[in-house]
C-alpha cells in the first residue's frame with residue numbers, strides 16, 4: 062500500500078507547532094528577530110525535554126505577530142498535511158498567540174486563517190477546521206478569554222474548544238468555567254490529559270470538563286476501570302505516538318501502548334501533534350505503526366473511521382469523509 066497517498070483524518074495538530082523550521086527562520090529574518098538559539102546545527106528545532114520543548118515552541122511563536130503571518134503559516138502547514146494524504150484536519154488555534162485574547166484582534170487573525178484554509182480547500186482538496194485552544198500554564202483567567210473568543214466565533218469553521226500546555230500546572234477542574242462556556246456555545250470539547258499527568262488527569266478531564274476526546278490520553282492504560290468508563294462513554298483518544306517517543310515518554314514505539322489501547326476496545330486515532338518538532342509526518346506515523354505493530358489496511362481504516370466519528374464537524378461532512386476512507390483503505 063502507498064501509505065503517503067491514502068486519505069487520512071487528523072484530529073490533533075497544533076497550528077504553531079506544525080510550523081516548519083524554514084518557515085519560522087524566514088519570518089525571523091524578515092522581522093529581524095534572532096532565533097538562532099532554538100535551532101540545532103541541522104536547522105531543526107532543538108530541545109531535550111518537555112519544558113525545553115515548550116520554551117522553544119513559545120520562542121518560535123515570537124515571529125508570528127500579524128494575521129498575515131498566520132495566513133502564511135496556515136497555508137504552509139496545510140500543504141504539508143495534504144502532501145501526506147490528510148483530507149480533513151482539526152487544528153488547535155490559540156487566541157493567546159493571536160491577539161492575546163482580545164476578541165476584536167482574534168476575529169482578524171481568525172479571518173486570515175480561515176481564508177487560507179478556504180483557498181487550500183480549493184486547490185489542495187484538504188478540509189481544515191479550528192479548535193480554539195487555551196494554554197493551561199497561562200492559567201484560568203487567560204483561558205476564560207480564549208473561551209469567550211471561541212464562543213463568540215463558533216461557526217462551521219470553529220467547531221471545538223480544547224486545552225494544551227503544561228499538564229502538570231493546576232488541575233483540569235480549574236478550567237471548568239471555560240469548558241462550560243464553550244459547551245454552551247455548541248463546541249466539541251477536548252483536552253490534553255494522560256500525557257504527563259497520569260490516569261488521574263484523564264479521570265478529572267472526564268468528570269470536570271466533560272470532554273468527548275482526550276489529547277493523548279495514553280496513561281489511561283494504567284487504570285482498567287477508567288478504560289471501561291471511557292469505552293462506555295465512547296471517549297476518543299487523540300494518540301500521537303511519534304510525539305510521545307520524541308519527548309521520551311516511551312523509549313521507542315514498541316514500548317508505546319497504542320496497540321494495547323486499541324485492542325482493549327478504546328476508540329484510538331493517530332495524529333502528529335507538532336510534526337516538525339518531532340521529526341514526523343502522518344505518513345511516517347502510519348509507516349512506523351505498520352512496521353512495529355503489523356497494522357494493516359483494516360486497522361488504518363478503523364482508526365480513520367474512529368477519527369471521523371469523533372470529529373467535531375457536522376454529519377454531512379462526516380458522510381463524505383467516511384465514503385472516501387472506506388473506499389480507499391481496502392486490502393489489495
Ligand SMILES: [Zn+2]
Nearest residue numbers: 075225276334
Ligand atoms: Zn498536543
